[in-house]
Amino acid sequence: MLWPHWGMPSTRHIHGRERNSTMAHPRHLSRAPITEALIDFRVKAHDGFQPAEFMRLKDSLGPRFPKVQERRGLKATILPQQERAELTNLGLHGLFFQSEDDKTVAQFRIDGFTLNRLRPYTSWDELLPVVMELWNNYCDVAQPEYVARLALRYLNRIELPATTVDFGHYITKAPELPPEVPPRIRRFVSRVTVEDENTGLSAHMGQTLEQDADSRIFALLLDVDAFREERFDPSDPRIRDVLGALRDLKNTIFFSLITEETAGMFE
Amino acid sequence: MSLDADRVEDDEVVARFLFDRDDFVPTTGRVKPKPFLPSPEDDATSVFRTGGLSETDTWALASPRGMRIAKARGTLQGGQIRWAGLDVVPMVPPPRHAAIVNWPAKDARLSLAQRLAELAKLVLRPETQPAERAP
Amino acid sequence: MTPVLLETNERLSIDPGVSVEAAQLTRQFEDATAYSLSESIARPRANAISDLLQAYAKASNPDWDGEGANAMSPVAVQYAAAFLSALPTNLPMPDISADPDGDAYLEWDRGRHEVMTVTISADGSLHYACLSGGSRFHGAEIFKDRVPRLILEGIARVAGRRQG
Numbered sequence: 001m002l003w004p005h006w007g008m009p010s011t012r013h014i015h016g017r018e019r020n021s022t023m024a025h026p027r028h029l030s031r032a033p034i035t036e037a038l039i040d041f042r043v044k045a046h047d048g049f050q051p052a053e054f055m056r057l058k059d060s061l062g063p064r065f066p067k068v069q070e071r072r073g074l075k076a077t078i079l080p081q082q083e084r085a086e087l088t089n090l091g092l093h094g095l096f097f098q099s100e101d102d103k104t105v106a107q108f109r110i111d112g113f114t115l116n117r118l119r120p121y122t123s124w125d126e127l128l129p130v131v132m133e134l135w136n137n138y139c140d141v142a143q144p145e146y147v148a149r150l151a152l153r154y155l156n157r158i159e160l161p162a163t164t165v166d167f168g169h170y171i172t173k174a175p176e177l178p179p180e181v182p183p184r185i186r187r188f189v190s191r192v193t194v195e196d197e198n199t200g201l202s203a204h205m206g207q208t209l210e211q212d213a214d215s216r217i218f219a220l221l222l223d224v225d226a227f228r229e230e231r232f233d234p235s236d237p238r239i240r241d242v243l244g245a246l247r248d249l250k251n252t253i254f255f256s257l258i259t260e261e262t263a264g265m266f267e
Numbered sequence: 268m269s270l271d272a273d274r275v276e277d278d279e280v281v282a283r284f285l286f287d288r289d290d291f292v293p294t295t296g297r298v299k300p301k302p303f304l305p306s307p308e309d310d311a312t313s314v315f316r317t318g319g320l321s322e323t324d325t326w327a328l329a330s331p332r333g334m335r336i337a338k339a340r341g342t343l344q345g346g347q348i349r350w351a352g353l354d355v356v357p358m359v360p361p362p363r364h365a366a367i368v369n370w371p372a373k374d375a376r377l378s379l380a381q382r383l384a385e386l387a388k389l390v391l392r393p394e395t396q397p398a399e400r401a402p
Numbered sequence: 403m404t405p406v407l408l409e410t411n412e413r414l415s416i417d418p419g420v421s422v423e424a425a426q427l428t429r430q431f432e433d434a435t436a437y438s439l440s441e442s443i444a445r446p447r448a449n450a451i452s453d454l455l456q457a458y459a460k461a462s463n464p465d466w467d468g469e470g471a472n473a474m475s476p477v478a479v480q481y482a483a484a485f486l487s488a489l490p491t492n493l494p495m496p497d498i499s500a501d502p503d504g505d506a507y508l509e510w511d512r513g514r515h516e517v518m519t520v521t522i523s524a525d526g527s528l529h530y531a532c533l534s535g536g537s538r539f540h541g542a543e544i545f546k547d548r549v550p551r552l553i554l555e556g557i558a559r560v561a562g563r564r565q566g
Contacts, residue, residue, distance in 0.1 A: 035442055036440055038439055105441050116441040119442075153439075155443070157492070210491065211554065212490050213490055213492075219490060221491065286467075297513075300519060301499065306471065307470060307502055373503070374530060377540060378531035378538055380519075381517050381531055382533075384514070384517070385514055
């Protein structure tokens with residue numbers, strides 16, 4: 001599978017048709033194809049911290065997050081020649097606080113804090129204050145030694161007609177096949193990690209074409225995971241700025257991956 | 268009630284005892300399909316003929332499996348089993364034991380198990396029974 | 403043979419120097435948790451893998467049900483994990499157990515008249531049956547790397563597709 005050179009808009013001739021793979025210009029999409037947004041803080045826990053202590057938040061978070069679930073680790077040792085498995089309960093790993101409609105989940109874990117927002121996505125302006133408030137709650141209880149990684153991950157799902165042959169109508173970096181190869185693509189997976197040495201920000205960019213239960217459509221999954229690996233004091237005010245920078249990077253990458261035609265589908 | 272040694276009548280009730288909590292749905296009175304699947308040992312599904320028995324005597328038919336006791340039973344009539352395309356025949360010992368037989372190939376038997384589950388009625392063991400001990 | 407050490411619920415730790423079989427199983431579990439921390443993808447899949455492993459632990463000995471059931475094979479577990487990973491991300495995960503033949507037994511159950519069942523054997527064969535309203539169908543396929551179309555349609559019919 002051949003990929004076009006990264007970074008430059010281009011006009012290409014594919015199977016005798018001209019294709020403009022220019023990226024979409026960034027703007028607000030009122031019906032953005034976001035299926036899940038994750039804002040993630042990875043930490044170094046302080047010695048002796050017990051995840052059960054997160055139960056202290058039950059009363060204060062209860063009105064917005066009434067459902068609480070324990071998250072446990074399970075170790076499985078499979079011994080194929082002996083044809084048996086041994087399962088070991090590793091104990092409590094964290095507590096998940098869920099909103100009544102299950103659309104927002106606050107993960108309080110020994111290794112960090114994550115806020116998940118499922119479809120329908122609201123907005124960054126609505127989400128960020130909630131993230132920072134819950135992060136403060138996390139720090140009050142867990143008192144982590146430091147933050148090791150900040151990340152913003154957005155999963156997008158775009159449904160395309162199953163008759164699609166030229167994915168270049170929809171994404172700017174579609175797979176290109178040699179002319180000798182049968183042209184009909186059934187599935188593809190791509191995952192590229194990039195780094196900006198100037199800003200210290202990195203990102204995983206994933207594109208997956210998967211089958212859907214509805215035979216009339218393909219599902220194109222765009223997964224943008226922007227992150228920064230750096231030690232921060234948990235109360236460092238730069239954390240908010242870094243999250244903003246990650247959001248900008250995430251948006252740049254997302255709009256660079258889709259065409260104007262695709263963006264128009266979600267306005 | 269005397270049981271015909273050769274035939275389970277169409278209007279006769281048979282019970283499939285259920286030992287796994289995941290095999291039935293108490294809130295909706297349903298039995299799930301899987302417990303009706305046959306054993307690979309004899310390609311048959313073990314059931315018991317419960318006609319004429321009291322509840323106590325009916326539950327007594329369900330031998331414990333190790334530390335597990337039957338939590339519920341799914342009941343069907345002989346005619347329902349035959350309507351589904353199978354048969355149910357006496358198979359003693361133990362007393363009152365019968366078996367659902369004539370199972371076809373695997374994918375078809377999954378479909379038949381779904382059909383039996385559609386037809387079956389769920390009877391829960393009374394909570395006054397001794398609680399199950401943990402294995 | 404070096405045992406494979408796996409942790410589900412987000413974390414995977416794999417013992418180095420594993421066998422080919424275990425490596426394949428490892429890859430499938432890694433695929434299943436590629437969207438780590440995601441509530442819409444990873445958690446349902448991690449829960450499903452966890453259920454699969456627990457089903458295997460419960461059914462790994464002959465006569466595990468007291469009625470002559472066959473033991474579940476680790477190869478059937480491997481195929482089942484691959485099947486779960488191949489399900490489109492907008493379909494719900496099934497309830498998972500072992501059936502008397504020792505196959506992985508996957509079921510989407512939405513009521514007395516809405517059930518989709520798929521079994522997965524140690525030779526990679528899939529057997530399925532769908533009951534939806536007044537209609538039924540059943541069949542058999544060999545699992546390669548994609549979930550067969552009819553099975554997807556049965557699951558969607560019974561359990562519904564999540565929108566996006």
